[in-house]
Amino acid sequence: MIAAEHLTKSYGSWILFDRISFKINPKERVGLVGRNGHGKTTLFRIILGQEDYDGGVLSIPKNYRFGHVAQQLEFVEDTTLAEGMRGLPANEKDHRWKVEKILAGLGFSDRQMQSRPEILSGGFQVRLNLAKTLVSEPDLLLLDEPTNYLDITSIRWVQRFLSDWPRELILITHDRGFMDGVVTHTMGIHRKKVRKIAGNTGKYYAQIAQEEEIHEKTRIKDERKRQEVEQFITRFRAKARLAGLVQSRIKTLSKKQKTEKLEKIRDLEFSFNYRSFRSKQLLSVNELSFAYPGQNPLFHDLDFSVHSADRICVVGPNGKGKTTLLKLLAGKLVPQSGDVTYHPDAAVGFYEQTNVHSLQDSFTVAQEVQLSLGDGDYQKARNICGAMLFEGDDALKKIAVLSGGEKARVILGKVIALPVNLLLLDEPTNHLDMESADALLAAIDAFDGAVILVTHNEKCTCMHWLTGSSFLKKIR
Template sequence: MLQAINVSMRYASKTLFEDINIKLDKGKRYGLIGANGAGKSTFLKILSREIEPSSGDIILDSGLKLGVLSQNQYAYENLSLKDAVLIGNKRLYDVIKEKEDLYANADLNDEKVNERLSELEMIYVEEDPMYECEVVIEKILQDLGFPSHIHNDLMKTLTGGDKFKILLAQALFPKPDALLLDEPTNNLDLHSISWLEENLKRHEGTLVVISHDRHFLNAVCTHILDLDFKTLREFSGNYDEWYIASTLIAKQQEMERNKKLKEKAELEDFIRRFGANASKAKQATSRQKQLEKLNLESLKVSSRRDPSITFKTRRNIGNEVLNIENISHAYGERKIFNNLNLTILPNEKIALIGVNGVGKSTLCKILAEVMQPNSGVVKWGATIEMGYFPQDTSEIIKGNESLYEWLRAFDKSLDSNEIRTSLGRMLFSGEEQEKSVGSLSGGEKHRIMLSKLMLAKSNFLLLDEPTNHLDLEAIIALGEALYSYQGGVICVSHDRELIGAFANRIIEIQEDKEGARIIDFHGSYEEYLLTYKNEQHP
């Protein structure tokens, strides 16, 4: 169906992958995984023919449709929501728009006009034989949380997260034979992710998806494509099954590598000691030949590196942590909160969940005191030292300072080694620590923000979607760090693995015309799901 033949991608200073050969079959759903920077998005763009590989070919069987998730949220600003989805089938979109124009403006008594309308009708039937496109689009939009009365609104009226949902609907609507999705769960709330999972499990063609959501990969994928060692390896099964198999392979390779390195050291030592000794010359020559036969290149080191995240506290947390008293806030006529009251106690680690736009980030900004509510009071306990991770780090992490200098600026008393160790824990080593913060990618900015929180040693962490841009290894490390942390936590996240790893209290914010309604559940995320499984909660 979709095939890569001897595909390589090389840049002047780096080779991403070489001689990839893979056939992607109908009915299989592939999760494409690998470390940040390994080339996952690049390989997907090569599959979609958006970019050309350095060498090799991509073959898509004749007549098959290819669907790709667009990353440009602002490409359809002047289209209605319905049309932005419809244009996912460009041929059908063009037919419908031409028909509308002819019926509105052309002379319907003109024979040529009627001939053209007949031609258009034939194309329409080819693309939509059941005449169901409008109903299908309306259902997709409603399933993604867009009520019918806004379906004709323009795309430019939506927030960034909602624009992304429309792009997702656009990719799914034509039911392409081969569907390529790069991080489709980014910007989606838990309900939308669940809807997407069910939709993709019904996909009958080929699916290749990049995701850092472990739960999503387990739910959707039948196969895993692991981009590592500058090549692509295929595994049958979901992410957890891949993890078991790859861990076993990695241990075997490590044992083999250590064995060869030890043998290499022994041979080199023998040659060094006896190479000039006439009586041992023959043996030394033999050892030299053995050394040359050792193929250490075949035992390459994985590009995966696990970050080491540890949050320590400078002081113990007291009995009083946080009281939210009668908080009300609105944007224009839209009420977000109306007399919201919450009490946070010691040892509580809270996952703050809810659909996009319901007010989670607004609440975080109010608690972080970067935004004032219209009314109400936020009372932090006297012992609380709060560390804040904003959803958008780009406004904080900018400029020409090096990573080291940027972190040092927050606390001049910090030990130099402590700063560099913190950066190293988040996989910034050597020369990388001297890069300017303004040149960092989204994922790198999130990692340096985690370095900052580790150095701050706060006893309460307020985190607004910290997993955006992080790879699977970093998300797992973050979950373990929050679980072990001795302080309090409020964390906004749509990542179910992360929430399940640390949370002992779930607060769901639900939309209400009179201000958000709160579901306050004391227990784990798994217990929360069991409690509300018969209700419409994600």
């Protein structure tokens, strides 16, 4: 069990949470929710001792073991299986079956288990770290957005696995379906406080909505009363006969605490910038083949074309080349053979995954956006920052300190900087909080051009599949 009392954390003058208190009791599986940048990951880092806090107490029992997925992708063993076995607790070092079971659940084939960990795709390397954590049987498992590096099949497996987790768990994810399938409790960071309830996210959000509605009603009622009393005072102040009454009203008024209006939490709202395109065909792909050096081809002889208003969803398990395909289309990779031919009027906006390091840590948000503008108009860059919820000084934050969702918003800001007629979007809803993901989907919907989308977000509806089943078969 861990307990926080009056825990406070801020960065400069920006308060993340203010004297928060909570307990994680034995066997509780707690979902941690909250908007992008509200401090979920920071709270994890504080619990893990990787980050200081400004005040309060965090009590952790002696010998209490934490499990979290390491960010570093450094491996020492010759095979993935052996590397996974390093996670086993000291008294279970020979429990190979356990590691095999978990690796299989996470989508590793027998061949991958026997291969060197270094040659796994980035996503699988993170999964290997997840496997090591899961087999290590910690007292408290801390998982920060695991669905970002899993595909639909392994997400379902992890969901089942976690719903049987016998000890404590805190799970961060913006995927409510996944969360609700796992947790016994929901804890949220909201308006710099935390609240924890027994039950799922639906109950949590309903409770907040109800409390805030009551708060607002009370505030309006109080305000009306206050005005009445004030009117009474002004009206009768001069009347000697009522002096006592007036004095007592003044006293009550000054004693009564004013219910403050809740600050409005701004939602993301933006649209993509469309460059008109009058022809029919935007792009054609002919006999495209690609393989990374020394590996099996990811696809060969791929043929398809994209028309001006197509909505295309690329599906398939991790590691089968979805990101690679988008990179080929964006010209970031060169195919072994075949070609990608654009119409001369085509203009492409490419949203790369946040883990691709397309942003420079030392830049500010405004500088990154300005870089994409080409003409370097700083005021225009600041306006885009504002639309992406980086208002005022927030636009001067360095990329290095941004949360996952904030980075995703910067990348979106870079995409909307220029007019385009084809969007290539690689898992754009990853990291985004619920409200922002909805705003993004609305923007995609309203976009007049073509869209090619890689996503495992089931909310993204596909209106048009890539021509013919041959392509889909190949990428599956």
